[in-house]
Amino acid sequence: MSASDVVVSAEGLRIWYGTERGPVRAVDGVSFELRAGETLGLVGESGCGKSTLGRGLLDLLPEGSKMDGSLRYQGHDVLAMSTSRRHALRGSDLAMIFQEPLTRLNPLMRIREHFEEALRTHEPGVGKDELRRRSMEVLRRIGIPPTRYESYPHEFSGGMRQRLMIALALALRPAFIVADEPTTALDVLVEAQILEMLHDLRSEIDTALLLITHNLGIVAEACDRVAVMYAGEIVEIGDARDVFRNPRHPYTRELLRSTISLSTTGLHYIPGAPPDLVEPPSGCHFHPRCPDAMTVCTTTAPPVVESAGTLAACWLQSPGAIPAGAEEPLRRREISDADEA
Amino acid sequence: MSPGSLPRYIVQRLLLIVPMIWVILTLVFLVLRVAPGDPVTAAVGDRLSAEALAERRAALGLDRPLLQQYLEYLGNVARLDFGQTISDNIPIIDIVRDNGGATLTLALAGLLFALLVGVPLGAVAGRRRDSISDVVIRLFGVITYAAPVFFVGLLAKLFFSVQLGWFPTSDIATPITKFQVETRTRILLLDAALGGDTDAVIDILHHLVLPAVTLGLLLCGVFIRLVRVNMLQSLKADYVEAARARGITERRVTSAYAFRNALVPFVTVLGLQIALLLAGAVLTESTFNWPGLGTRLIDYITARDYIAVQGIVTLFAVVVVLISLLVDVVNALIDPRIRY
Incomplete structure (x- = not known):
């Protein structure tokens, strides 16, 4: 590539x-x-x-x-x-498909209007017949029967609505x-x-x-x-x-x-x-929960290291770079219930 | 979910009017009688002897037990006979016919003003949350809602009519217009328009401006708050984010997504605001001497005219119920999810 x-x-x-x-x-x-x-x-x-x-x-x-x-x-x-x-x-x-398909379509607009609106916004010159043909094609591809073209969102199940969301994204390629x-x-x-x-x-x-x-x-x-x-x-x-x-x-x-x-x-x-993302932990953000944490992890963020095409940000991947004495396993008090809560 | 259930819903709602009217009639009946004074004392109390007053009361049937009066009145109403006013012997039906048009004109004009001004302002405020325009619009909304109608009306009269002389201070039209317009529908503005009398139409509209704006401002404040809040809600909705992710223009997101969806809950509570509209109309009419049902209602309350007050209040109640029913039907047409 x-x-x-x-x-x-x-x-x-x-x-x-x-x-x-x-x-x-x-x-x-x-x-x-x-x-x-x-x-x-x-x-x-x-x-x-x-x-x-x-x-x-x-x-x-x-x-x-x-x-x-x-x-x-x-x-x-x-x-x-x-x-x-x-x-x-x-x-x-750029398109986005969301988590909750039930609330992602305008409840007052027919499926047809959603498709026509999306296509017309991006390709203003497209004629009515062309709009219809293209929407139908996408609907067919996602397995929604053409008879449902005039339906409203609330007449579809969650899975169908998610397919409609995908079809709407797909129509614009x-x-x-x-x-x-x-x-x-x-x-x-x-x-x-x-x-x-x-x-x-x-x-x-x-x-x-x-x-x-x-x-x-x-x-x-x-x-x-x-x-x-x-x-x-x-x-x-x-x-x-x-x-x-x-x-x-x-x-x-x-x-x-x-x-x-x-x-x-x-x-x-x-x-x-x-x-807490307002004040994240020093060094490697994961060190307070990491079973392999070392002293260095608390102070310095690990470098990103590549091996066989995979990038990882962990001190374990670059042991040579750890300052002397800082590879000691981190001793810490057990995470108490209060910390977890 | 069957589509045929909307007619059934309408019939149900219409049938519910009957018990509701009964409750209102009963309440009005009781409240009027608990209030001090009666029609006879209110009319001639300080001029006649005690015996003469008692005689007059007996003639009106006011000396009979309350329960008997109540049942008799209910019986008459059930036969759609609302009776005649006690103070001036006019059939209630005639009062409604002669004054209803003016109230209808005022209420519709006020509602129109509130819709045309309040809804867009609310939408702008919601769209530009916490901006200067939002703050100004919100302040405007709170003030217009909180200010008493008669006070706003008096200020408007003082400034625009007395100081600037732009508008007449009272009444629905000049006497000449009233005299010239041929009666057809008994709605003066409509009659003038139907008769092709442009001068009369302009004269009536000229009289209508201040009362309609006064009444409209009251509702305007309510509309601004309602539309703004619903706009804020719908702008946060998942489908708005999804539409933006599809590249739908911000203008279209605002209008077709946020605003349209904000209108659904707005229309739902619009029905409830009709009561506020009519209450405001009564006060506006008396402030501007507008010859409508509200002015008459206040006259008859002063005269302790039980029959007249009962009749007019009942009419108001029926109108409120019918309009809220109409609003429900409109809502079902806007929102495909609503099926009764």
Whole structure:
């Protein structure tokens, strides 16, 4: 793959919200690349900043939030664009699919109106018949019968509404889609359908997909690469199979151990809670919960190290760089119940 | 969810009017009789001897037991006979016919003003939350809602009529207009328009401006708050974010998504505001000497004319119920999710 295939790239991207206690660093220096036709899974606990990152890519952040660093779409510096130019990318170039499909369609508008509106916004010259033909084609592809074209959103089930959301995005043929937990609110059978649709979508129109999820099973099934996010940072990113087989970062490892399957005999979890993003821990953000923490982890953020194409930010990956004496295992008091609460 | 259930709902609501009217009649009946004085004392109390007063009361049937008067009145109403006023012997039906048009004109004009001014202002305030325009609009809304109608009316009269001389101080039209316009519908403005009398129409509209604005301002404050709050809600809705993510223009998001969805709850409570509109109309009419039902109602309350007050209040109640029913039907048409 050449560099020209890169659809979206972020370099040191930071997003923070102003609060009364100070800025919440929801995304704190994130770098990644996404190529055409590629799916990147973004996993992490609730509150680690993955949804914020997804929204930031489309400039859908709430008022009072700030973004800096570098974000490029097909080589263009997105953050340097005017607001109107940035917003003009939405729909036709960048699209987003959300977690709760039930509330994402305008309850007062027919499905037909949603499609006509979206197409007409991006291709003003399209005639009525052409609009209809194209909407019908997309609907057919997602398995919604043409007779439902005049229906209202409330006449569809959650799974159908999510398919409609995908169809609406698909009709505009975007180059990049953020799917923010698109199947979390749906049952397992519908989940499989939705993932299948997303898969078809990228093979048909070569869309790059950022799939945000907390379900590692979905990543294993649907993603080429995976990025593991913790406390606003990507701690490990690489080929999904490689990362799952051979996690470099203790957080990834612990996360994988915490998944539930039929062979699970006891539940594993990571003690403690995700850190406060107003005042994140010093050094490596994960050190208070890390079973492998060393003295160095408390003071200095680990360098990002590449091995076999996978990037990980952990001192274990670069033992040679640790200052002498700082590789002592971190001694700390047991995490008390009070800390966990 | 069957589409045929809307007619059934309408019939149900219409049937509910009967018990409601009974409650209102009973309440009005009791309140009027608990209030000190009666029609006879109010009319001639200081001029006649006690015996003569008692005689007059007996003639009107006011000396009979309350329950008997009550049942007799209910019986008459059930036969749609609202009776005649005690003080001037006019059938209630005639009062409604002769004065209803003026009240209707005023109420509609006030409502129109409130809708045209209050709804857009509320939408702007909601769209630009916490901006200067939002603060100014909110302040305007609170003041117009809190200020008593008669006070606003008096100030408007003092300034625009007396000081500036732009508008007449009272009544619905000049005597000449009233005399010239041929009676057809008994709604003076409509009659003038139907007769093609442009001068009369202008004269009536000229008289209408101040009362309509006074009444409209009262509702305007309510509308601003309602639309603003609902606009804020719908702007936060998930479908608004999704529309932005699809690249729908901000203008269209505001109008077709936020504003349209904000109107649904607004229309729902609009029905309730009709009561406020009519209450405001009564006060506005008496402030501007507008020859409508409100002015008459206040006259008859002063005269302790039980029959007249009962009749007019009942009419107001029926109007409120019918309009709130109409609002429900309109709402079902706006919002495809609503099926009764």
